[in-house]
Amino acid sequence: MFPGVLSLIPFLTQTRWRFVFTDMGWRWLVGEIDVPRPRQNGLLGQCLHILDPAGSALVAGEVENRVDGAEPIGQEYRTQNYLRRIVALTGATQMGNAYDLTVGKTRFHVRYRYVRRLRDLTDPQGAYEETCFYPAKKEMPKCEQIATALLQLRNNPALFDRWAAQSGAFKADGQAFRPRALIHFR
Amino acid sequence: MTAKILTFSSHGDTTLLEYDPATADMDEVNRVIAEYEAKTGAQPFDMATGERIEKITNEEREVLMVHPIAGG
Numbered sequence: 001m002f003p004g005v006l007s008l009i010p011f012l013t014q015t016r017w018r019f020v021f022t023d024m025g026w027r028w029l030v031g032e033i034d035v036p037r038p039r040q041n042g043l044l045g046q047c048l049h050i051l052d053p054a055g056s057a058l059v060a061g062e063v064e065n066r067v068d069g070a071e072p073i074g075q076e077y078r079t080q081n082y083l084r085r086i087v088a089l090t091g092a093t094q095m096g097n098a099y100d101l102t103v104g105k106t107r108f109h110v111r112y113r114y115v116r117r118l119r120d121l122t123d124p125q126g127a128y129e130e131t132c133f134y135p136a137k138k139e140m141p142k143c144e145q146i147a148t149a150l151l152q153l154r155n156n157p158a159l160f161d162r163w164a165a166q167s168g169a170f171k172a173d174g175q176a177f178r179p180r181a182l183i184h185f186r
Numbered sequence: 187m188t189a190k191i192l193t194f195s196s197h198g199d200t201t202l203l204e205y206d207p208a209t210a211d212m213d214e215v216n217r218v219i220a221e222y223e224a225k226t227g228a229q230p231f232d233m234a235t236g237e238r239i240e241k242i243t244n245e246e247r248e249v250l251m252v253h254p255i256a257g258g
Binding site: 075078079082085086089090131132133134135136137139140141144147148149151152154155156159162163164165166167168169170171172173177179 | 194195196197198199223226227228229231233235236237238250252253254255256257258
């Protein structure tokens, strides 16, 4: 009888370990199931919640997929939309990633932070001049920087010379812009 | 019907002011705009015509404050 009991020991040990691992496996499996939690909206979601007057909170992911027929209102879509509108308003034409704008006899070729000018379209000897530009408000999206340059050049083509002189920032009407000096009190 | 004054910012377009042009005090609107221009250098453009405007009236529905540009 004693050898019979001894032969049972490996069998019992194996069976016990199987139960232990099976139990752990269930625990791991439970750990992998994503328990439903309240959505973490982040700062954008919180802002939208505050801005929504009807109290029906919009969250970041839902903004792009509204089912009420409204157009998507993502930032990129909106900046491109403003650029398209300003291109149409100024009569510019898109040429790849740049825009051609004709004001009188002058043609501007505007792309992100660069603008070229052909002073007289009727002059066959005319050559392009080029300068860089950047908005005084530096963190503006690319599309809106181009839109800003198109609007300003169309209204005041002489701004090109101001920009080329690299003598600071200029308002749309050509006046120099100096941000208010900061006053430090001791 | 509402009118709005907006500007381009680091996160796209931002509405600075929204008002009813039929009832709004346009002097007050222009005072706010003048303060904004003094601070940022931005000047108003009518988004219906693309023209720069000296003074906002109750005719404009969407005004874009256009920030200064520097050459470099």
